[in-house]
Each structure stands twice: as C-alpha cells, then as structure tokens.
Amino acid sequence: MTHGRKFLESRLNDTLENGDKLFVPYIMAGDGGLNELIHKLQFLSEAGASAIEVGIPFSDPVADGPTIQEAGKRALEEQVTLYDVINTLKANRHLVDAPIIFMTYLNPIFKMGIESFVHDAKLAGVDGLIIPDLPYEQQTVIQGYLKEADIALIQLVSLTSSEQRIKHLAEASEGFTYAITVNGITGARSNVTENLNTYFKQLKQASSVPVLAGFGISTPEHVKQMSETTDGVIVGSKIVELFHQKDYESIKRLIDSSKSIIYK
Numbered sequence: 588m589t590h591g592r593k594f595l596e597s598r599l600n601d602t603l604e605n606g607d608k609l610f611v612p613y614i615m616a617g618d619g620g621l622n623e624l625i626h627k628l629q630f631l632s633e634a635g636a637s638a639i640e641v642g643i644p645f646s647d648p649v650a651d652g653p654t655i656q657e658a659g660k661r662a663l664e665e666q667v668t669l670y671d672v673i674n675t676l677k678a679n680r681h682l683v684d685a686p687i688i689f690m691t692y693l694n695p696i697f698k699m700g701i702e703s704f705v706h707d708a709k710l711a712g713v714d715g716l717i718i719p720d721l722p723y724e725q726q727t728v729i730q731g732y733l734k735e736a737d738i739a740l741i742q743l744v745s746l747t748s749s750e751q752r753i754k755h756l757a758e759a760s761e762g763f764t765y766a767i768t769v770n771g772i773t774g775a776r777s778n779v780t781e782n783l784n785t786y787f788k789q790l791k792q793a794s795s796v797p798v799l800a801g802f803g804i805s806t807p808e809h810v811k812q813m814s815e816t817t818d819g820v821i822v823g824s825k826i827v828e829l830f831h832q833k834d835y836e837s838i839k840r841l842i843d844s845s846k847s848i849i850y851k
C-alpha cells in the first residue's frame with residue numbers, strides 16, 4: 588500500500604480492531620544528529636508505535652515546552668533542516684513500517700514553498716501532517732495539495748474551544764483527531780487532567796477518525812488512564828527525554844502500556 592492518509596487510517600483502525608489502544612510517540616528530528624533519525628523511527632516502529640510524529644526543528648516553537656525546545660535547539664545546532672529530514676526519509680522510508688506524521692510550524696513550509704513541500708513530503712512517504720500555527724480557517728492554503736497527495740491533515744483541538752468549534756474541527760480532522768488535554772504548552776506533568784469525559788465524548792461523536800489525547804502524558808499509568816476514554820495517546824516530551832538519556836527500556840514500557848494484554 589502506498590503511503591498517505593488511507594495507509595495511516597487503515598493502520599490505526601486495524602490496531603483498534605485488534606483490541607489495542609493507539610500510541611503515537613513524538614520525536615524531534617535531528618536531536619542526537621540526523622543519523623539517529625532512522626534508528627529512532629525503526630526502534631519505535633518495532634516497539635509497536637501506531638504512528639510516529641516527527642517534529643521539524645524550528646527557531647520559534649510557540650507551543651513547545653522546555654523539553655522539546657531543548658531538543659529543537661540541539662537539532663538546530665546540528666543544522667538539521669526540513670530539507671534534510673525529507674531527504675533522509677526519501678532514502679530510508681522503506682526501513683520504517685509505521686505511518687509517519689510531520690509536526691511542523693508553518694515557517695519551514697513557507698520557506699520551501701507549499702507546493703514543493705507537499706510534493707517532496709509525498710515522495711518521502713509522509714502519511715500525515717500537523718501544523719500547530721495554522722488555524723483551521725487558513726488551511727485552504729495547503730488543503731488542496733494535501734488532498735491531491737493523499738496526506739492527512741490532522742486537527743488539533745483545545746480545551747478552550749467552544750462546543751461548536753470542537754465539533755467542527757473533529758468533523759474536519761483526517762487520520763486522527765488530536766485532543767489537547769491541558770491549557771498550555773507541551774511537557775511532562777505529574778498528573779493528567781481529569782474530568783475530560785464530556786470533551787472526549789463530544790470529539791468521539793463528531794470524529795469519523797480515532798480521537799487521541801496528547802500533552803502532559805508521561806507514565807504508563809497516564810497512558811492507561813487517558814486511553815480508557817479515548818482511542819489512545821500521543822507522548823512527546825517524555826519520549827524525547829528518554830531517547831536523550833538512551834533509556835530504551837522505559838520507552839518500550841510506555842508503548843506496551845497501550846497494548847491490550849496489559850491494558851485489560
């Protein structure tokens with residue numbers, strides 16, 4: 588099957604039908620050097636990641652907390668750019684089984700040109716895209732190209748959105764719906780937000796794709812807790828930190844906590 592939205596969505600559905608919850612880790616491309624990128628992707632894919640979110644280093648990451656900002660700085664020091672990430676994937680995508688989602692701010696895309704970015708992302712086997720600083724109303728600048736390339740445009744929904752907007756974003760989302768579970772920036776927290784059931788229910792009702800919870804999830808307990816009322820989780824800062832510490836066992840344990848054998 589060729590890469591793209593359909594591949595991403597069928598992979599996620601297969602996992603859910605199998606009785607497992609979804610686990611989407613986030614990594615910062617170029618943290619630890621560009622050579623590490625494929626190793627990390629292979630490791631996460633083999634460890635059972637449902638899809639992998641790959642962050643593109645950027646100098647002004649407004650939604651990123653300290654852990655991811657630091658990782659971004661390390662990647663920028665290695666001079667890793669969007670071009671490099673795309674070229675590395677073009678050469679090595681076949682080594683990674685899991686769907687790949689790019690998480691990038693708008694600026695690097697503009698620098699490359701929207702049309703050539705989408706074209707090259709397709710050649711690199713990118714299945715989905717998250718652009719945190721591109722509001723829904725402005726997405727028409729890229730939507731047409733993505734549709735043609737069959738790359739999923741994933742919507743971020745925040746807790747402060749009105750009921751109407753939550754519904755609207757959930758209906759529009761492709762691949763999965765990204766339910767932000769805190770008011771603030773990314774980063775591991777000691778407790779996850781409780782009482783999100785109404786929020787998740789609204790999202791589930793309106794989404795034709797799975798609903799994943801993200802922000803502040805950092806332990807197997809958090810994963811299990813959040814997965815009870817959603818289709819699964821996205822874990823960023825904790826994964827970035829564990830890779831930085833080369834604590835591969837803890838990464839495996841986190842991913843395992845979304846699997847049905849352990850989940851039940």
Ligand SMILES: O=P(O)(O)OC[C@@H](O)[C@@H](O)c1c[nH]c2ccccc12
Pocket residue numbers: 613640642650651655690719743772773774775801802803804821822823824825
């Ligand atoms: O780091 P956390 O709290 O586990 O949250 C995931 C998050 O890092 C990842 O999805 C992400 C990184 N940068 C972002 C910017 C906006 C939205 C999401 C993101």
